[in-house]
Amino acid sequence: MKQDDLVIYEEQIEQIEKTLRRLIKDAQAKCVLLVDKDGHLITRQGFTQSLDTTALAALLAGSFASTREIARLVGEPEFSVLFHQGKKDHIHISLVGERTILAVIFDDRTTIGMVRLYAKEVSESLNQVLSSEKPEENRTESENRPETDSEYAASVETRLDDIFSDKT
Amino acid sequence: MASINYAFKEISCKIVYYGPGLSGKTTNLQYVHQKIPPQTRGELISLATDQDRTLYFDFLPVNIGKVHGFSTKFQLYTVPGQVYYNATRKLVLRGVDGLVFVADSQKSKMDENLESYQNLVENLLEYGYNLNKMPLVLQYNKRDLTPIIPVEELEKALNPQGLPFYEAVAVRGAGVFDTLKCISKLVLDQAKRKQLFPKREIEIKEEETHPAGVSQIPLGEQMTVVADSSVPVESQPTSTVITLVEEKPAPIPEEIIPQPLIALEKTQPGVELKIGEITGGNQMKAEMPVTKAGPTLISWSAGKRTKPKGFFLWRFFKQLFKR
Numbered sequence: 001m002k003q004d005d006l007v008i009y010e011e012q013i014e015q016i017e018k019t020l021r022r023l024i025k026d027a028q029a030k031c032v033l034l035v036d037k038d039g040h041l042i043t044r045q046g047f048t049q050s051l052d053t054t055a056l057a058a059l060l061a062g063s064f065a066s067t068r069e070i071a072r073l074v075g076e077p078e079f080s081v082l083f084h085q086g087k088k089d090h091i092h093i094s095l096v097g098e099r100t101i102l103a104v105i106f107d108d109r110t111t112i113g114m115v116r117l118y119a120k121e122v123s124e125s126l127n128q129v130l131s132s133e134k135p136e137e138n139r140t141e142s143e144n145r146p147e148t149d150s151e152y153a154a155s156v157e158t159r160l161d162d163i164f165s166d167k168t
Numbered sequence: 169m170a171s172i173n174y175a176f177k178e179i180s181c182k183i184v185y186y187g188p189g190l191s192g193k194t195t196n197l198q199y200v201h202q203k204i205p206p207q208t209r210g211e212l213i214s215l216a217t218d219q220d221r222t223l224y225f226d227f228l229p230v231n232i233g234k235v236h237g238f239s240t241k242f243q244l245y246t247v248p249g250q251v252y253y254n255a256t257r258k259l260v261l262r263g264v265d266g267l268v269f270v271a272d273s274q275k276s277k278m279d280e281n282l283e284s285y286q287n288l289v290e291n292l293l294e295y296g297y298n299l300n301k302m303p304l305v306l307q308y309n310k311r312d313l314t315p316i317i318p319v320e321e322l323e324k325a326l327n328p329q330g331l332p333f334y335e336a337v338a339v340r341g342a343g344v345f346d347t348l349k350c351i352s353k354l355v356l357d358q359a360k361r362k363q364l365f366p367k368r369e370i371e372i373k374e375e376e377t378h379p380a381g382v383s384q385i386p387l388g389e390q391m392t393v394v395a396d397s398s399v400p401v402e403s404q405p406t407s408t409v410i411t412l413v414e415e416k417p418a419p420i421p422e423e424i425i426p427q428p429l430i431a432l433e434k435t436q437p438g439v440e441l442k443i444g445e446i447t448g449g450n451q452m453k454a455e456m457p458v459t460k461a462g463p464t465l466i467s468w469s470a471g472k473r474t475k476p477k478g479f480f481l482w483r484f485f486k487q488l489f490k491r
């Protein structure tokens with residue numbers, strides 16, 4: 001396949017979350033979400049308890065994807081920033097590196113200019129963390145263990161049987 | 169493509185329902201949403217026209233719980249089937265890990281099925297994805313209507329590779345879960361083949377350090393147990409109890425229970441695992457010391473179940489006393 005799976009390691013998450021907390025503080029935002037372009041939520045910081053962040057991640061990725069496509073159709077190389085203005089809350093969406101989207105939700109305690117400034121600033125360090133060398137040994141798993149594999153398969157199957165069932 | 173988060177121990181895979189307009193893709197997701205336990209799913213999001221036709225996508229996140237110690241999530245999407253919406257349809261395909269092709273079985277829909285299938289191949293190619301390497305399941309929907317195309321004919325037209333297929337009546341739920349189970353399984357198998365699940369390493373977090381904590385270890389497998397290193401040494405408990413569970417136990421004759429099911433194979437030098445009580449015939453408690461700074465590594469594996477020495481003698485006496 002052309003594109004690799006997105007793999008995030010513990011060491012990366014720590015740094016990412018630290019950076020995002022700094023962004024919230026500096027830009028005085030309410031919360032931030034870091035989302036894979038395929039719509040998977042990577043992490044979030046700030047006041048997100050009341051938000052359905054899984055749905056939000058999918059919609060943000062969809063929204064960003066369609067905006068990019070619009071850009072392409074009108075002959076723009078890229079709209080790199082997307083901004084939605086609400087009555088109370090606003091959202092600023094920007095690209096981090098090649099495959100990650102940073103969404104900042106903020107209100108009138110701060111300004112779009114501040115958010116844009118700090119979002120841009122952290123984008124570079126986030127991108128560095130995301131594209132940093134991955135520890136290889138973490139992914140080793142011994143191969144050719146037919147017994148183990150069939151047992152694994154059986155346990156997955158039971159799980160799927162339990163959840164994906166017509167009985168309510 | 170799948171997203172794997174080692175920090176949160178999460179894996180997330182994207183499954184897309186594809187197929188011609190009105191074939192029943194959205195209906196599949198609605199049925200799943202309605203039937204699975206609410207705690208395993210999120211809201212169903214539908215970006216649709218006023219006439220309930222999918223405009224961009226439907227989205228349903230499902231969490232099936234731990235597989236290999238990883239919280240495993242599926243993100244189910246549908247595409248808009250109408251020819252007109254190819255631009256958005258293509259966007260939904262981005263990063264897909266597995267596909268369900270929902271065909272409309274009605275006689276009049278054969279051309280639309282073929283056209284949609286062709287469109288799928290083209291759109292995947294544009295992303296550089298190869299359909300032959302992509303987990304794919306076919307669903308022949310609307311089997312309740314007449315006149316419909318015989319399955320053999322649909323197979324010949326849409327499934328020359330002989331991939332898994334299911335007949336379905338999605339409005340009534342028939343075939344919906346069979347289809348979903350099959351594609352989920354294929355996607356997880358693929359993730360496993362790609363070695364996305366890491367070395368079996370579990371962390372015993374504080375809430376798991378009492379007897380309720382269960383680390384499931386299938387028979388014959390090895391696992392490394394790491395004490396929580398984030399807790400300062402002085403406040404670490406001096407020992408922690410783990411429960412070793414043999415999943416999928418064969419029926420165990422009562423008489424054999426006295427034999428420890430799980431044999432300690434090796435530990436880090438200086439660390440001893442105290443074998444504790446055996447419960448339910450397939451679980452054993454073990455106490456693990458946590459006296460050192462940093463993680464304590466213990467490798468162990470489930471032992472082969474053999475009859476204990478003296479078993480026959482023991483049974484002999486048991487029968488003797490029964491008389």
Ligand SMILES: Nc1nc2c(ncn2[C@@H]2O[C@H](COP(=O)(O)OP(=O)(O)OP(=O)(O)O)[C@@H](O)[C@H]2O)c(=O)[nH]1
Nearest residue numbers: 189190191192193194195222248249310337338339
């Ligand atoms: N008789 C019958 N009707 C079905 C079945 N499955 C779906 N339908 C109906 O077919 C219509 C279209 O279903 P949808 O699930 O919206 O179709 P879709 O594939 O999402 O369509 P698009 O969003 O336009 O791509 C609805 O009225 C469903 O109730 C089935 O198995 N039998």
Ligand SMILES: [Mg+2]
Nearest residue numbers: 193194221222
């Ligand atoms: Mg639909």
